[in-house]
Amino acid sequence: MNDILEYKGYYASLHFSSEDEVFYGKLLGIDDLVNFEGASVKELKKAFHEAVEDYLQTCKELGKEPNKTYKGTFNVRITTDLHKQAANFAAIHNISLNDFVKTAISYALSHRDDLNNRMNNGMA
Numbered sequence: 001m002n003d004i005l006e007y008k009g010y011y012a013s014l015h016f017s018s019e020d021e022v023f024y025g026k027l028l029g030i031d032d033l034v035n036f037e038g039a040s041v042k043e044l045k046k047a048f049h050e051a052v053e054d055y056l057q058t059c060k061e062l063g064k065e066p067n068k069t070y071k072g073t074f075n076v077r078i079t080t081d082l083h084k085q086a087a088n089f090a091a092i093h094n095i096s097l098n099d100f101v102k103t104a105i106s107y108a109l110s111h112r113d114d115l116n117n118r119m120n121n122g123m124a
Contacts (some may be wrong), residue, residue: 005026005045011051012036014044027051029068076101 003014005025007078012025023044028120036051038044059066078086108115 005048007049007052008056010055012048012051027055030055030066031068 005012010030011028011031013028016023022037022039023041025035025044025048027034032055034055036044036047038047047088051071056066058064058088070093086100087097090097093100095103
């Protein structure tokens, strides 16, 4: 289980500071830095909802797109053996390695419930 909250399609990572005795979080998937905190889980969730609402309102006032713009490219680091297997599979099926990776990610996301179960049970 990850320390993640979701509200209105926005996600936040969560942490606890033992020094300050406070829960805190950060909005994910946006180009700006939006943090929030709370002394309890209930306060943290409330602060997260308020942070999302405030962020959306600020973006609206500024005429700014609130979501992060993804370029559609990223580096993937895998073992050399996995890289070789993927490259061979792609070659055998006469597709690019890029198309193979796109298909694999699409397949995994379309089967996310099964994948979540496998990952939560340490089987992935």
